[in-house]
Amino acid sequence: MSAEPLSYDFRSPGRLSRERVRALQVANETFARQLSTVLSTTLRTVVHARVQSVRQVTYDEYVRTVPNPSLLAVLTFASQPGSALFQLPMGVVMSVIDRLLGGAGGRNQPIRALSEIETSLVRDLVQRVAAELTYAFENLAPVRAGLDTLESNTQFLQIAAPADPVVSTEVEIRIGDQAATATLCMTLTTLKPILASVQQVAVQAPADGPVAVAARTVEQRLQQVEIDVSVAFREVTLTSAEVFSLAVGDVVPLRHPVAEPLVVAADGVPVASATPGSHGKRLAAQIVTS
Structure with missing residues (x-):
């Protein structure tokens, strides 16, 4: 234990156990790897993405950190209540659009809301990114994410009440010499079924043993490997x-x-x-x- 006093915010109490935070960390790291793959194959250039942090905050605290304007993709789930928000800085979005249209995608990009043509180009990419949540969370619970709407200003949407707790994941994205931070915001209402399954796995793990659980996981993964x-x-x-x-x-x-x-x-x-x-x-x- 540390002798130093720690600040405690009663408006945002820590409700996630260490096991649940770790499970979300692993799932989001998988999502970051899939995100880099989607961007790399779409833009035909090397894209790196890594998780910087996974934090529980209130929705109001999350919204304050979102730049305006930004690409705000509202995601819905077929089997879970609530919704999620995937945010990309507008500079990265404009660079992506520039590359999709044959440009170099440099740093100097306009920061503004998207036109209808630009929105159509980005929509297909965001739908592919949303589909990767299914793969990222498959070891925890079946998640079927889909794109609902695209916005550029947080004032035009509200996926939760200001005081509601959410889990915010920051992902650093590097496209060439350009670096920015994307975020994935998921409400606890959406994560509740997933977190319940994490708790069930944590209870069953000692009886089965970590080696047996790991062996089953490896076996399931091997069944999905593509061979010629x-x-x-x-x-x-x-x-x-x-x-x-x-x-x-x-x-x-x-x-x-x-x-x-x-x-x-x-x-x-x-x-x-x-x-x-x-x-x-x-x-x-x-x-x-x-």
Whole structure:
């Protein structure tokens, strides 16, 4: 314990346990990584995003820290009550729009509300960002986030009462030599089902053991890894002279019996046999043995 006195704000009491704060920290770090991936693939440049802080504050305290104007995306959830707010500084938004239109996306960008054309360009990007919340929170609870509206001034929207507690996450974004701070504000009403699941996991963890819980998590992740699957005929052996003498129009016998199934391989490892066929207008292979 520290002998130094600590300030305590009775208007914003600490209601989140250490386990819940840690769970939200991990989920938001995953969201930051997904955010950098979405921006990097969209802008075709390297974008870094990292979580700076996860704090519980009142909605009024959060709004005071939001620059005006900013891109304010109101997010709604299919399975949770309440809503959330994803905020991007307008300088970063204008730089993103500049890059989407073929520009260099420099630091000197106009700070103003978006036009209808600019709003349409940003809407698709924000919808992709909102979808990443599903992946970020999937280990805690099913979260299906969607974009509701886009605003530029906090006076035109209010997702919670001024004294209501919210969780504010600050994410540092770096696009080239440009750096800014984005925020994700989620009300406790929205987080309540998620936090309840975190508490349940915390209670069950000692009985199962941390090793067993970690093993199940790794197993679930491995089930989602994408691998290359190929369907191939029997290999053919040719001499180097035969390979060098190949020309357009030559026929190479496969020496694969018509009645013999094809080999289905996952990342080069045979896993099944299949017969060739079609599915609608596409070629297909039907598994016959596994």
